[in-house]
Amino acid sequence: MNFHYDTLEQCEAAINTLRTMGVMIPEQIFAEQKRLIAQKQSAEKAKTETPIYSTLVANYPYGEMPEEKRRCIEETVDLLLEDGPQAAEPGLLLGKIQCGKTDTFEDIIGLAFDRGIDIAIILTKGTNPLALQTLMRLRKDFRHFKDTGSIDQQPTIYIEDIMKVWRKLRQNVVDTNKCVFVCKKESTNMQHLIDMFKTNQGFLKNKRVLIVDDEADFASRNYRTVRRQALTDADGFPIEQKSEVELAVISQQIDEFRKFPSYCRYLQVTATPYCLYLQPDGELNLNGNVVKPFRPRFTKLVPVHDAYIGGKQYFEDSKDSQSMYSHLFHQVSEKCLSVLGKEDKRYVNSPTSSANLYDFTYALVSYFVATAIRRIQVRENKERNYRTSALIHAELSRKYHEWQKQLTNRIINDTKQALADKKQTDQRI
Numbered sequence: 001m002n003f004h005y006d007t008l009e010q011c012e013a014a015i016n017t018l019r020t021m022g023v024m025i026p027e028q029i030f031a032e033q034k035r036l037i038a039q040k041q042s043a044e045k046a047k048t049e050t051p052i053y054s055t056l057v058a059n060y061p062y063g064e065m066p067e068e069k070r071r072c073i074e075e076t077v078d079l080l081l082e083d084g085p086q087a088a089e090p091g092l093l094l095g096k097i098q099c100g101k102t103d104t105f106e107d108i109i110g111l112a113f114d115r116g117i118d119i120a121i122i123l124t125k126g127t128n129p130l131a132l133q134t135l136m137r138l139r140k141d142f143r144h145f146k147d148t149g150s151i152d153q154q155p156t157i158y159i160e161d162i163m164k165v166w167r168k169l170r171q172n173v174v175d176t177n178k179c180v181f182v183c184k185k186e187s188t189n190m191q192h193l194i195d196m197f198k199t200n201q202g203f204l205k206n207k208r209v210l211i212v213d214d215e216a217d218f219a220s221r222n223y224r225t226v227r228r229q230a231l232t233d234a235d236g237f238p239i240e241q242k243s244e245v246e247l248a249v250i251s252q253q254i255d256e257f258r259k260f261p262s263y264c265r266y267l268q269v270t271a272t273p274y275c276l277y278l279q280p281d282g283e284l285n286l287n288g289n290v291v292k293p294f295r296p297r298f299t300k301l302v303p304v305h306d307a308y309i310g311g312k313q314y315f316e317d318s319k320d321s322q323s324m325y326s327h328l329f330h331q332v333s334e335k336c337l338s339v340l341g342k343e344d345k346r347y348v349n350s351p352t353s354s355a356n357l358y359d360f361t362y363a364l365v366s367y368f369v370a371t372a373i374r375r376i377q378v379r380e381n382k383e384r385n386y387r388t389s390a391l392i393h394a395e396l397s398r399k400y401h402e403w404q405k406q407l408t409n410r411i412i413n414d415t416k417q418a419l420a421d422k423k424q425t426d427q428r429i
Helices: 008-021 027-045 051-058 067-080 101-114 128-141 171-176 187-199 249-258 311-319 334-340 355-382 398-420
Strands: 091-094 119-124 157-161 178-184 208-214 223-226 244-247 263-270 284-286 289-291 298-301
Touching: 051 101, 067 091, 067 101, 067 263, 067 298, 091 101, 101 119, 101 128, 101 208, 101 263, 119 128, 128 157, 128 178, 178 187, 187 249, 208 249, 334 355, 334 398, 355 398
Parallel strands: 091 263, 091 298, 119 178, 119 208, 157 178, 208 263
Antiparallel strands: 223 244, 284 289
16 A cells, blocks of 8 residues: 655545544554654754744644744844844743743744754752753653754754763864753852853854853842951950941852853843832942842743633632632641641541541642542543642751651541442541
């Protein structure tokens, strides 16, 4: 049997026709057809003026990319790459929590690459899991730009954590690829980024660099008060010393790095921009050190989709008892938070019967019931398993995380037992 189709739509239509007729579908043949069609489409995308951005738009995971989102991406890149005396000052990409900021700044990086940027530096919050998560997300979303050795190869994008590459970055890597380096906002990581550019100034200095500062309100611009060394006069009396204000370490390192590339643009990304807007205008002189501007010179808003659920639903609409969102927000009592924040073995024996842990038990049981319903719906409608996870964030200190884990496991086990016990009389279950 010979098959040949020009589009994926034709291929899918043929598969559906055969399935309707009850004919066995030659999976390998159709898989090869899909591969050839995808390869042909990729080659066509690579011929456009913006091959990276066009490919990202064509492979937008939620169907057709909304015009409003495209306009946000393209206008942001236009503003970032414009010339002028203030061009090096930061721009701000402002978006609501979980509205798609990461997806949007990835597209901005793609279009910036097409417009001449050579290297993107992504600054992430200073934890290993978040840095790894960012790295994995980038590799997934830029998967179309791996080196395949094909004649019709699209532009390639090299992605790596700064800790893996700072000692051994090779010139041919940055000369033959667009590069993305992920760097935690942590002093050692930042110093390695600086050292990499110092050591390789010969082939990095004239590369066009875009810094994307994710969660730019966190660690990027902090100040600290430093007291001068105590002094005494000739009679041994203390001389009054005024304290000085200086940049915190990460802020200093970001400023230092920005001086290395001859062409450097800076994009801040956040959902909470308040400390950025309150920065002073222009350069600062802190104890003889000139500090680069940090207040954003422009702001672009990430559009939200029609189904977005956020602060308005949680904190405004939830107060309306007639609204479905009144079920979305449940206040946790101070006593419950106190139990979660301090180990007390009395609660391990019977946590589900404790009034002080009612809110925590309610949250866990609500999660399991809701996801059970969702699993049933997805299995029936889409014939696949629905995977989900929950985050318990009740205490910053890791000291009590093990204690919270004990409580969580005990509540889950008690709930399982109550469900399994046919004689149980607990009306909540």
